[in-house]
Amino acid sequence: MSAARGLPRWADMLVLPLVNLAAALLISGIVIRLVGESPLAAFRLMAVGAFGAQDSIGYTLFYATDFVFTGLAVAVAFHAGLFNIGGEGQAYIGGLGAGLVSLALGGTTPWVAIPLGIAAAAAFGAAWAFIPAWLQARRGSHIVITTIMFNFIASALMTYLLVNVLIRPGQQSPESRQFGAAAAMPAVHEVLAKLGIAFAPSPFNLATLLAAAACVLVWAYLWRTPWGYALRVVGQNPQAAAYAGISPARVIIVSMLVSGALAGCLGVNELMGSEHRILLDFPGGAGFVGIAVALMGRNHPAGIVAASLLFGALYQGGTQLSFDMPHVNRDMVVLIQGLVILFCGALENVFRRPLAAVLAPLGRRKG
Amino acid sequence: MELESGASTPALELRGIDKRFGPVHANRGVSLRVARGSIHGLIGENGAGKSTLMNIVFGFHPADSGEIWVHGSRRRIARPRDAISAGIGMVHQHFMLVERFTVLENVVLGAEGGARLSGGLAAAREGLGRLGREYGLEVPLDAETGRLPVGVQQRVEILKALHHGADILILDEPTAVLTPGEAARLFRMLRRLRDQGKTVILVTHKLREIMAVTDRVTVMRQGAVVHETSTPDTSPPALAEQMVGRSVLLRVEKSAARPGKPLLEVRDLVVRDGLGVDRVKGVSFALRAGEIVGVAGVSGNGQSELLEAIAGMREPSSGAVIVGGRRLRAGEGPAGRRREGVAHVPEDRLRIGVVASFSAEENFILGYQDRPGYRRGPLTRRGAVRAECESRMATYDVRPPDPALRITAFSGGNQQKLVLAREMDCGPSVLVVGQPTRGVDIGAIEFIHRRLVALRDMGKAVLVVSVELDEILALSDRILVMAGGEIVGELAGDRATEEAVGLLMAGVRPGAQP
Numbered sequence: 001m002s003a004a005r006g007l008p009r010w011a012d013m014l015v016l017p018l019v020n021l022a023a024a025l026l027i028s029g030i031v032i033r034l035v036g037e038s039p040l041a042a043f044r045l046m047a048v049g050a051f052g053a054q055d056s057i058g059y060t061l062f063y064a065t066d067f068v069f070t071g072l073a074v075a076v077a078f079h080a081g082l083f084n085i086g087g088e089g090q091a092y093i094g095g096l097g098a099g100l101v102s103l104a105l106g107g108t109t110p111w112v113a114i115p116l117g118i119a120a121a122a123a124f125g126a127a128w129a130f131i132p133a134w135l136q137a138r139r140g141s142h143i144v145i146t147t148i149m150f151n152f153i154a155s156a157l158m159t160y161l162l163v164n165v166l167i168r169p170g171q172q173s174p175e176s177r178q179f180g181a182a183a184a185m186p187a188v189h190e191v192l193a194k195l196g197i198a199f200a201p202s203p204f205n206l207a208t209l210l211a212a213a214a215c216v217l218v219w220a221y222l223w224r225t226p227w228g229y230a231l232r233v234v235g236q237n238p239q240a241a242a243y244a245g246i247s248p249a250r251v252i253i254v255s256m257l258v259s260g261a262l263a264g265c266l267g268v269n270e271l272m273g274s275e276h277r278i279l280l281d282f283p284g285g286a287g288f289v290g291i292a293v294a295l296m297g298r299n300h301p302a303g304i305v306a307a308s309l310l311f312g313a314l315y316q317g318g319t320q321l322s323f324d325m326p327h328v329n330r331d332m333v334v335l336i337q338g339l340v341i342l343f344c345g346a347l348e349n350v351f352r353r354p355l356a357a358v359l360a361p362l363g364r365r366k367g
Numbered sequence: 368m369e370l371e372s373g374a375s376t377p378a379l380e381l382r383g384i385d386k387r388f389g390p391v392h393a394n395r396g397v398s399l400r401v402a403r404g405s406i407h408g409l410i411g412e413n414g415a416g417k418s419t420l421m422n423i424v425f426g427f428h429p430a431d432s433g434e435i436w437v438h439g440s441r442r443r444i445a446r447p448r449d450a451i452s453a454g455i456g457m458v459h460q461h462f463m464l465v466e467r468f469t470v471l472e473n474v475v476l477g478a479e480g481g482a483r484l485s486g487g488l489a490a491a492r493e494g495l496g497r498l499g500r501e502y503g504l505e506v507p508l509d510a511e512t513g514r515l516p517v518g519v520q521q522r523v524e525i526l527k528a529l530h531h532g533a534d535i536l537i538l539d540e541p542t543a544v545l546t547p548g549e550a551a552r553l554f555r556m557l558r559r560l561r562d563q564g565k566t567v568i569l570v571t572h573k574l575r576e577i578m579a580v581t582d583r584v585t586v587m588r589q590g591a592v593v594h595e596t597s598t599p600d601t602s603p604p605a606l607a608e609q610m611v612g613r614s615v616l617l618r619v620e621k622s623a624a625r626p627g628k629p630l631l632e633v634r635d636l637v638v639r640d641g642l643g644v645d646r647v648k649g650v651s652f653a654l655r656a657g658e659i660v661g662v663a664g665v666s667g668n669g670q671s672e673l674l675e676a677i678a679g680m681r682e683p684s685s686g687a688v689i690v691g692g693r694r695l696r697a698g699e700g701p702a703g704r705r706r707e708g709v710a711h712v713p714e715d716r717l718r719i720g721v722v723a724s725f726s727a728e729e730n731f732i733l734g735y736q737d738r739p740g741y742r743r744g745p746l747t748r749r750g751a752v753r754a755e756c757e758s759r760m761a762t763y764d765v766r767p768p769d770p771a772l773r774i775t776a777f778s779g780g781n782q783q784k785l786v787l788a789r790e791m792d793c794g795p796s797v798l799v800v801g802q803p804t805r806g807v808d809i810g811a812i813e814f815i816h817r818r819l820v821a822l823r824d825m826g827k828a829v830l831v832v833s834v835e836l837d838e839i840l841a842l843s844d845r846i847l848v849m850a851g852g853e854i855v856g857e858l859a860g861d862r863a864t865e866e867a868v869g870l871l872m873a874g875v876r877p878g879a880q881p
Binding site for chain 1: 725
């Protein structure tokens, strides 16, 4: 049995992404060489920076959590045949929801503030996705265009709110006041400390459990429920969906609501889990990285977790690298990340044919 | 260039043509000799490899191995241009014409004869006049091609091939879009071409056409040539047996219908398409329990739109669809039809009836995913779905009986059997079927026809829309003929003849002045 484009499933899921990753690292290595550093030393620094110590592992997992949320958001929309580029804006507005609840309920108990904060993050993210979804479903406005525009609108709206409304009185930088303690998502090192286990401090917090639960729920929703079935039918063949009595408009709206809610949960990790205040630009591009994560993870939660870990490690390891190597600055790290996105995303199919040719004799012997 | 001489040199000879597409072995060492000045039939089921073979001859795909000899000299054909220069022309099932061009412009396309178009056009006009007279292929040279009837467009394709110097003409399923009258005219033209020394290869899956027009016939099965004979020495049952590999029943055995009360009524139905054109113009009929009603017509005369409106996939602009005495409201859609016990097998199975990337079992619940038997709370009961799919696959003889296999891994016939199984599984009172055997092999046709008759004998109502006249004649207890969006005639199934239906299909009303 072979996949649509001639690769066995396991190779499509595992080997191809690894080959693409290797190609990206090869080019990165050449660039690092050109600026006069040793590629091997650089990669070793990155690996150590991402996994070498408890706190670096914590940071890696913290970033990976962001990417799981935004990656799942892209994947759910993708299965419905929609390219949601608005994860960034939905995450931003989701954070506003989490932040407003946290500011209001920070003085209550965590059992009230945290669930309501999560609910608000999801609801705000979903609401931000609803408008492009409605425009697509009822007016035919292309969702790629509208979600991109909504990223800008979200950014402008948040700047306005932070500069004019939410800013802490008597302060220059556009940030809200600190949340109350009840709205703090417990950090993992604090939880472990209570259990008597020492773990170096990092922003790694229990929002990661929420991300894990989201993975399982998305998987069950898409592949184990009639609603997920309907969603995938619309994504694969809208005409068959109409034939089956499934309303594409309804699926478009529901899938975008789910997608926006998932992206919105990034606000739980970033704001309630780490920053404890609302600040400018906290999604930091994670919404866009989610597109690469979903693509590389084959729009499946398991793949998304793996790709998120990779990108989390690139973020954390890259930060470390720019500290330690004089000739490798922050832009060089962005370049490496960009190459990974380029090879795993845009150039994903470059190695498909050669790989299929290499693997073909294998398959024939088995078959 | 190697040369062979001799009076009996075939016009086209293929030696050991072999072609694989990944795991599919489409042509297995095919050898074929087509005599000069003959009409040679190439027949086989869908997927037998006949189209692949002809596409190799015309240079669309390169063969993995094998040789092509034209008039005794070996030719390397890597592109259509090579084939054209070797004197081979091909008329495709779907015409390759620019609709907005005039006939003349289309004919010179690819053979413009220099940088200045006017010279080539003038030369072509003269040449075409001669060709037209010679072969009875008269066409209006200055008409816009897209406005011409399909039969005339096909003549343009043939003329184009001849104008490009074709000596060997390949026609791929040429009658699929023609009325019986137009098909008869085409066959007369082909005979004339042959008599003038041209060589014609007719690719088809219709036994009747092979018998009507060819001199010799080659049967392909599973990528290989399994039989070759002179046409007068064979018979339709013998050819069918060669095509399928076992003996098949070409007739549908059924008793007389015992129609009961009307289950589905259509009243004054008008269906307008996206361009504002009325495709169905006030159609009324009743479908009764225990009968099969066939809707005949040349493709594109409103049958598809009628079927879609009845199935709820298209809102009629006026008129009513009444099921079990209740008039269906606008917006009830396909889901509303299913609730009322109307099941629908769509015309275009791959585009509408199945989801190509899904497995057989996932396709098996398409449209029925919310049925109580298939879910427990929010979850799909995958075990129940698989068990039901497995048992239905056994009943409907779907091969291979593997519910987890991707639907596109099944042959057309097996896909269609699975769709029928799905739609009949819910115990419908009315079944509307579009092109029940399109892209389906002969062996499966027999099975599907028997199933439809069995459903009728259980007292259900069946509406069959098909462009295959044979199928309509074989299955129907009553035949409605559509032309130009209207029902132009109704005939009793046991008394209808091909000629009578064919005249109605062409829009000639009984009793009208010719």
